[in-house]
Amino acid sequence: MQKLAIIASHPIQYYAPWFQYLSSTTTLAVKVFYLWDSGITQKVDVGFGKAFQWDIPLLTGYDYEFVANISPDAGTHHFWGLQNPSLISQINNYQPDAVLLMSYNYASIYHFLLCWNYHQIPLLFRGDSHRLLSSIGIKAWVRRQIITKIYQRFAACLYVGKANYEYFRYYGVAAKRLFFSPHAIDNDRFFAQAEIAKEQANSWKQEIGIPKDHAIILFAGKFEAKKRPLDLLQAFLQAKLHRVSLLFVGAGILENDLKSQAAGYANIYFAPFQNQSLMARTYAIADVVVLPSYGNYETWGLAINEAMCLSRPVIVSNHVGCAQDLVHPGKNGLIFPAGDVLALTHILQEAFSNLERLHNWGQESRNIILEYSYRQSTQGVTQALDSIMNGQTKFT
CATH class of the missing domain: 3.40.50.2000 (Glycogen Phosphorylase B;)
Incomplete structure (x- = not known):
């Protein structure tokens, strides 16, 4: 041995x-x-x-x-x-x-x-x-x-x-x-929690106050510059999506900036840091998960693995380390140039132009993550x- x-x-x-x-x-x-x-x-x-x-x-x-x-x-x-x-x-x-x-x-x-x-x-x-x-x-x-x-x-x-x-x-x-x-x-842990997480997510959506008929764009993680949550906020505002809400889950140095820039706009919500036992629910609430990081700091992005275990389509920047491996454009998500807010705006519009296709992308995410x-x-x-x-x- x-x-x-x-x-x-x-x-x-x-x-x-x-x-x-x-x-x-x-x-x-x-x-x-x-x-x-x-x-x-x-x-x-x-x-x-x-x-x-x-x-x-x-x-x-x-x-x-x-x-x-x-x-x-x-x-x-x-x-x-x-x-x-x-x-x-x-x-x-x-x-x-x-x-x-x-x-x-x-x-x-x-x-x-x-x-x-x-x-x-x-x-x-x-x-x-x-x-x-x-x-x-x-x-x-x-x-x-x-x-x-x-x-x-x-x-x-x-x-x-x-x-x-x-x-x-x-x-x-x-x-x-x-x-x-x-x-x-731990794919198996997330797979095992998937069904109950969907039920929990429905209740959580109501608690947060997100309209029942709204789709949700999720950012989950640290509110820090290298992860570019402000890029996502600006892209969401510019995209002007119908019956779609943006949910930021987490905490960090940019929290006050995010809330200040979001003030006065509808359909933008915040939830605090969620520990591991609640992460399946966190992804289950989403219709798409976005990781817009910039630079060499997002060496992989394991949040994308987690989201894919919950059958979620994903959108990442081309600086996210897992982009070439886990994100197959037009099959389970989309990739945009890091730091390009206009490109991200168009990507969001493209993703929500066909909700049935978006759902199918999520199913493909689960198939892909089986090999990781x-x-x-x-x-x-x-x-x-x-x-x-x-x-x-x-x-x-």
Whole structure:
């Protein structure tokens, strides 16, 4: 039995169920090493601007241990937020056959990479970055040299989608060292909740005050600049859609701006942050889900996975990492140029020009998301490990 150590920043609602799946469906002995305890204890999330903890179990069904974090400002919002001096010794005590890193851009993990004997015990990396908005100049050149050196320490890299694959190739990772491990959520949990979520959504719609005969455009997430909720607000106002409401669900620094700009207009509604147990209901209320993010920050957009599990059509900008993989224009949704409010306006008008077609797009979303599950994610891990252990994957 191979022993796999996984280094993760903190318990995350998308990853913990996958770790459970890895532990229960493979012959691997899996142990997760967490560098921070956010998610299971109440902590302030910088993006949401409020303290919360997830309301689903994140520490059951797999082996784990926490690594003491001595950072005076602990968190994943800055480089020095993870400082874990005992990380290497705790990993060594586990005596793994391989180590999988879920991120690297923190002080603690850089130290680990510099000191770890990766020739003796190989490293894997699963990332989701992309270069959909590319940069040029001397800083970009220096960055490329540094990141290329970092990836040379990994025996294999797991890519989550097409944009992420191109990112790894740009930074010099050979194709033979790349293994497909798609971004996924706990599909089964959302599938199981789908029917009751629809009933709950009908009641919630009434509570919010949205007219019964209105279709709903949903934005669910952090109200922050990189996610561009203000673009969606302006596009909605310009689209002048008949019997359609816009619902913002979440919290964040732009909340006051959104509410100020929405004041005086009809059919725009707000609901507070919804925890994980209510997310199925959140998507079930929607007729279409929109993620208009700009830049390289929306590395994937797992909210789109969630929405598709609830058979929802989706609209995303072309800077959203999952766009090339999950959104098939004219089949389950539409894609528009990031930051282009006029294009988004036309996209909304196109989507609601045929409500029957919009419904059919939602059904296709569910078909597509079946191929983005923990089963496929796990296959990538096991294929990478097999390649490493059989000597097929060499360092470059």
